[in-house]
Amino acid sequence: MEREKILITCDSTADLPKELIKKYGIEVLPLNVTLGDKVYHDGVDVNPDDIFSFVSTKGTLPKTTEPTSAETFKFFAPLVREGYHIIHFTISSQMSQSYTNAEITAKKLGNITVIDTGTASCAEGMIVLNAAQMLEEGHFFNEIVDSSNFMIGKIRATFVVDKMDFLYKGGRCSALARFGATMFNIKPNIIVTKEGKLDVDKKYRGKFPDAVEKFLNEELGDGSSIDNDKFFLVHTGADSDILEMCEKRIKSVVKPKHLYTVKSGCTIASHLGPNVIVLIFMKKFGGSW
Numbered sequence: 330m331e332r333e334k335i336l337i338t339c340d341s342t343a344d345l346p347k348e349l350i351k352k353y354g355i356e357v358l359p360l361n362v363t364l365g366d367k368v369y370h371d372g373v374d375v376n377p378d379d380i381f382s383f384v385s386t387k388g389t390l391p392k393t394t395e396p397t398s399a400e401t402f403k404f405f406a407p408l409v410r411e412g413y414h415i416i417h418f419t420i421s422s423q424m425s426q427s428y429t430n431a432e433i434t435a436k437k438l439g440n441i442t443v444i445d446t447g448t449a450s451c452a453e454g455m456i457v458l459n460a461a462q463m464l465e466e467g468h469f470f471n472e473i474v475d476s477s478n479f480m481i482g483k484i485r486a487t488f489v490v491d492k493m494d495f496l497y498k499g500g501r502c503s504a505l506a507r508f509g510a511t512m513f514n515i516k517p518n519i520i521v522t523k524e525g526k527l528d529v530d531k532k533y534r535g536k537f538p539d540a541v542e543k544f545l546n547e548e549l550g551d552g553s554s555i556d557n558d559k560f561f562l563v564h565t566g567a568d569s570d571i572l573e574m575c576e577k578r579i580k581s582v583v584k585p586k587h588l589y590t591v592k593s594g595c596t597i598a599s600h601l602g603p604n605v606i607v608l609i610f611m612k613k614f615g616g617s618w
Contacts, residue, residue, distance in 0.1 A: 333414055333469075333470055334411075334412050334413045334414060335413065335414050335415075335416065335464055335470055335473070336354075336356060336408060336413040336414070336415045336416070337353065337354075337355050337356075337415075337416055337418075337457060337460050337461045337464055337473075338355065338356040338357070338358065338404075338405075338408070338415055338416070338417045338418070339355060339356075339357060339358070339417065339418040339419070339453065339454075339457045340357070340358045340359070340360060340395075340396065340418070340419050340420055340425075340427045340431075341357050341358065341359040341360050341370075341371040341372045341594055341595075341596075342360060342371075342419075342420040342425070342427070342449055342450065342453060342594060342596045343357070343418065343420075343450070343451070343453040343454035343457050344450045344451045344453075344454050344563060344591055344593050344594045344596075344597070345357075345451070345454040345457060345458060345591075346589065346591055349458060349461075349589075353458070353461035353462070353464075353465060354461075355457065355461055356404075356408065357372070358396050358400075358401065358404045358417075358427075358431075359371045359372055359373050359396065360393055360394065360395060360396060360425070360427065360595070360596060361393065361394045361395070361396065361397070361400075362375050362380070362391050362392070362393050362595045362599065363391055363392040363393075363394070364379070364380070364383045364391045365383070365387065371393070371594055371595040371596065372594055372595070375595060376594075376595065377565055377566060377592065377593060377594070377595055377597075377598035377603075378566065380595055380598050380599055381566070381598070381602075381603050384602075390599060391595075391599050392599075393425075393595060393596050393599045393600075394425075394426075395425045395426040395427040395429075395430055396427065396430060397430070398430050398433060398434070401430045401431055401433075401434045402434050402437070402438075405417075405431075405434050405435075405438055405441060406438060409438045409439070409440050409441065413440065414440045414441075414442075414470060415440060415441045415442065416442050416444065416460060416470070416473060416474060416477070417431055417435075417441055417442065417443045417444065418444050418446050418453060418456060418457045418460070418477070419431055419443065419444070419445055419446065419453075420446065420448075420449050420453055420596070421445065421446065421447045421448055421449060421521070421525030421526070422445045422447075422525065423447075423524060423525035423526045424449060424525065424526070424527070428443060428445045431443045442474060444456075444474070444477055444478065444481075445481075445525075446477075446481055447481050447482060447521075447523075447524075447525040448481075448484060448486055448521045448525065449486065449521055449596065449597070450486060450563055450593060450594070450596070450597050450607060450609065451486075451561035451563050451589070451591055451607070451609045452484045452485075452486035452521060452561075452609045454561065454591075454609075455480070455484055455559055455561060455609060455611070456477050456480050456481065456484070458559070459476060459477065459480060460473050460476070460477050463476060480611070482523050483611055483612065484609060484610070484611050485520070485548075485608070485609065485610055485611070485612065486520065486521040486607065486608075486609050487518065487519070487520045487521075487530065487544075487548055487607070487608050487609075488518065488519045488520070488597075488601060488605055488606065488607045489516055489517070489518050489519075489533065489540055489541055489544040489605070489606050490516060490517050490518075490519060490601050490602065490604075490605050491516060491537045491540075491602075491603070491604035491605065492602060492603075492604065514534055514535060514536070515532050515533065515534055516532070516533045516534070516535070516537060516540035517529050517531075517532055517533075518530045518531040518532065518533060518544060519601070527600075531547070537571070537604060538570070538571055538574070541571055541574070541575065541606050542574070544606065544608075545574075545575060545578045545579075545608075548608050549578065549579065549582045549583060549608075550582075551582065552582035552583040552584065554612055554613055555583050555610050555611070555612060555613065556610065556611040556612060556613050557583050557584055557585045557586060558585070558586050558587065558611075559585065559586070559587045559589070559610075559611075560579055560583055560585035560587070560588050560589070560608075560609070560610050561588075561589045561591060561607075561608075561609035561610070562575050562576060562579060562588065562589070562590045562591070562606075562607070562608065562609075563590075563591045563592075563593050563597070563606075563607035563608075563609060564590075564591075564592060564593065564605060564606055564607065565592070565593045565597060565598045565601065565602065565603050565604065565605040566592065566603050566604065567604055567605070567606055568604075571606065572590060575606060575608075576588065576590060579608075583610070585610075593605070593607070
């Protein structure tokens with residue numbers, strides 16, 4: 330009996346490194362990024378450095394939007410015609426219409442299962458990577474889907490942000506809150522909630538390197554409750570000294586089998602700005618956050 334042709338796909342917010350995408354044959358549907366009057370495709374013809382340059386020059390934020398219905402159909406149609414049964418992963422439906430448009434297309438074409446990961450960035454990427462590895466190991470379609478759904482809500486994605494300029498310009502904090510944060514040198518800690526939304530969890534006071542150190546201490550603890558298979562350290566262009574400090578701490582405390590240091594895609598960059606540190610990991614079975 331011939332095995333079913335299965336393909337793993339995701340939207341570009343998964344932020345997986347290109348080498349992993351290539352290694353596992355993952356197809357990526359890019360979100361749109363509008364800079365001024367021009368529309369670009371996340372990870373294809375625009376990157377976070379382009380965004381920071383644009384904001385610095387123009388003083389306004391870019392706009393990130395889900396792939397249109399037409400773009401989504403164009404992405405999936407040839408893959409379905411090739412005979413693939415597709416498992417497609419999207420950013421949280423609470424943050425984008427990416428999931429909705431993929432679902433609409435799936436109903437038109439068939440042979441597409443769309444999974445709302447309820448999260449963003451490499452937290453989505455961790456679920457995608459798990460699915461791709463299971464496919465390579467020869468697991469069946471239903472096993473991959475079940476495992477992916479099991480992971481949803483169990484991955485912690487937690488950020489510490491240097492400056493609140495992007496949050497303010499994007500309407501995610503008031504002018505008063507921004508003023509207070511600047512005056513008292515506060516670095517907000519933002520999490521992806523279990524409902525799939527962004528929310529402020531804690532506030533750290535002090536210089537950014539000191540805030541990152543406190544952030545690491547609180548999130549990692551002694552490492553005993555963290556699953557050490559995969560750990561993602563994501564950033565939007567942080568200094569090498571800060572990244573090195575994070576990597577050393579993660580390796581010494583958590584001792585992950587696979588530590589991926591990843592520069593984020595355009596979605597995180599557009600919403601949170603430069604100099605952001607993100608920790609993404611799973612708690613051990615039965616653990617909670």
